[in-house]
Amino acid sequence: MKTVLKFALAAAVVPFFALSTGTNVAAQMPMPDACKAEASAMKGMGMSGGMQMGQMADHQKATMESMQQMHPAMMQAMMATDPDVAFVCGMIAHHMGAISMSEVELKYGDDQQAKSMAQKIIEAQKKEIEEMTTWVNDHAK
Template sequence: MFRQQAVCAATIALLSLSTTFAVAQDAAKPADHSTMNHDAMNHDAKSGGMTNPKGDQGPSSQAFTKANARMHGGMAITYTGKADVDFAKGMIAHHQGAIDMAKVELEFGTDPNLRALAQEVIKAQETEIARMKDWLAKNGG
């Protein structure tokens, strides 16, 4: 009886480990967007998707949502395996997203401190984007 319980427990433990390993392997794989059924995805406000903001539907929320979608689209680069190149390419889109969001603040925001910060963000991010683009041009990115 004890032996059967031990075998049963070992079997359950082994199945649990193999399932955990399989789930971990799948989670580690990058999503293959080319085979996804995008028509079945719910990209609306209720799901917090890419086309409409979650929550408020006003003009600034719409503008932030569009900026966020552009940024994430731009960050979906094809990786080269060269960390420097991939970093620069991904960060250019990320920084452009910060610029786009800062422009939304300038268009719709009213707080003088945040508007000043938005101006600073634009200036700093434009400088960094130029630096990364120059690096990519010189280094075959």
């Protein structure tokens, strides 16, 4: 199986595992109230009802584009018949999304601490992607 296909197949495993195991990640690790308040402000702009990309700020557009690229790959991953391959490939897609979102922070963010977190995420996630890619190449059938 080609690496790209393996990656695409496994990219959906995170939401799949959460649904299939009954794990409620949000209940275990709730979103900070400050994040909820920021998201609530978007509801008034129609975000949940279909806010148009043209109405978004540049950083919002960039983040949405990275998420739109990540989610199809993650959803494909749940189709992998091997749960280990599905998990690892799903995590590769998830990490690629984290890198993309971190790059948006570096480009548009102002806070040096947030930018430092973004840079650390990029470095850590790239290393983990390399490790997971090696694992997939060695273990996928």
